[in-house]
Amino acid sequence: MDKAALTKYILDKFAGKVELLETGKVEPVFKLENEFLLEFCKSINSDETLHIDFLCNIAGVDTGERFEVVYSVASVKNKIRFDFKVVMAYENAEVESVQSIWPGANWHEREVWELYGINIRNHGNLTRFLLPDNWDQGYPMRKNWDAPDFVRMPES
Amino acid sequence: MGVIKKLPVYLEHFPGGGIVATSLDYVLSQSQASSIWYLLFGTACCAIELMATGASRYDFDRFGMIFRASPRQADLIIAAGTITKKMAPRLRLLYDQMAQPRYVIAMGGCTVKGGPFYYDSYAVEKGIDHIVPVDVYIPGCPPRPESLLEGCLTLQKKIKKQKIGDWS
Numbered sequence: 431m432d433k434a435a436l437t438k439y440i441l442d443k444f445a446g447k448v449e450l451l452e453t454g455k456v457e458p459v460f461k462l463e464n465e466f467l468l469e470f471c472k473s474i475n476s477d478e479t480l481h482i483d484f485l486c487n488i489a490g491v492d493t494g495e496r497f498e499v500v501y502s503v504a505s506v507k508n509k510i511r512f513d514f515k516v517v518m519a520y521e522n523a524e525v526e527s528v529q530s531i532w533p534g535a536n537w538h539e540r541e542v543w544e545l546y547g548i549n550i551r552n553h554g555n556l557t558r559f560l561l562p563d564n565w566d567q568g569y570p571m572r573k574n575w576d577a578p579d580f581v582r583m584p585e586s
Numbered sequence: 587m588g589v590i591k592k593l594p595v596y597l598e599h600f601p602g603g604g605i606v607a608t609s610l611d612y613v614l615s616q617s618q619a620s621s622i623w624y625l626l627f628g629t630a631c632c633a634i635e636l637m638a639t640g641a642s643r644y645d646f647d648r649f650g651m652i653f654r655a656s657p658r659q660a661d662l663i664i665a666a667g668t669i670t671k672k673m674a675p676r677l678r679l680l681y682d683q684m685a686q687p688r689y690v691i692a693m694g695g696c697t698v699k700g701g702p703f704y705y706d707s708y709a710v711e712k713g714i715d716h717i718v719p720v721d722v723y724i725p726g727c728p729p730r731p732e733s734l735l736e737g738c739l740t741l742q743k744k745i746k747k748q749k750i751g752d753w754s
């Protein structure tokens with residue numbers, strides 16, 4: 431399935447709930463509501479035409495105004511790739527865990543929680559992963575993060 | 587080690603004891619400097635240079651240096667590579683497990699001062715002298731094997747100057 435056909439298929443199937451973002455990327459990028467996330471994942475996973483069986487990556491993003499969690503998914507069988515993201519405000523940022531669909535999400539979600547402070551609902555094992563176990567200096571990937579020995583690159 | 591450390595003090599009481607103590611210092615420090623066994627501790631790219639130094643072209647062995655994979659028989663730790671905050675306690679643990687007298691060489695910009703990760707990094711320790719005392723610093727990213735050899739020669743000079751009483 432090429433990009434146009436894939437985009438059309440997803441927009442038709444989830445009409446009104448999913449929106450296409452104009453990114454200029456090779457693969458389409460969709461945006462969806464936080465509440466719809468789990469249902470969407472279940473649906474693309476079980477759909478015969480899409481059959482998304484591989485979660486490549488989950489990335490947190492701090493845009494300076496809000497948080498985003500970006501999911502990159504693929505279908506090994508159908509050779510499809512696309513991204514989708516959920517957008518949320520700074521306050522009480524949280525997303526639902528997608529481990530029930532792709533168990534590999536476990537580590538990615540811990541990373542998002544640990545570095546951005548985005549809570550993962552129903553994760554089950556939200557423990558430190560990349561940072562030292564006794565880390566108490568907040569969430570380092572946030573734009574406004576600071577620590578006593580953190581040195582920002584000077585403006586050139 | 588208490589006895590060895592006090593040996594010069596005991597010897598001083600005998601006629602000619604001073605000469606014996608000095609010779610003892612000389613023999614011990616020479617043999618120590620000529621048979622440094624270093625603990626393998628490579629965490630990043632600098633470790634490749636460390637391996638090259640150990641391999642046939644640069645041949646570490648000619649200093650009597652061989653690597654040990656255990657801190658128990660090592661008297662030098664060459665920290666080669668980026669030391670992250672997560673890794674730092676392990677480095678300290680290995681250092682603590684080494685027998686005294688023990689020495690540390692900080693190899694490469696990362697180990698000395700955070701290197702290319704000095705700016706904008708939350709994870710990298712900015713200098714291992716925050717964790718363990720360092721004897722010789724070797725700058726560079728990565729330092730060439732020659733630099734490491736030079737660093738080892740510097741350490742040897744340092745060891746040769748030491749007296750038994752200096753052992754800590």
Ligand code: SF4
Nearest residue numbers: 631632694695696728
């Ligand atoms: S100093 Fe350079 S070569 Fe050495 S570990 Fe750091 S980045 Fe790698």
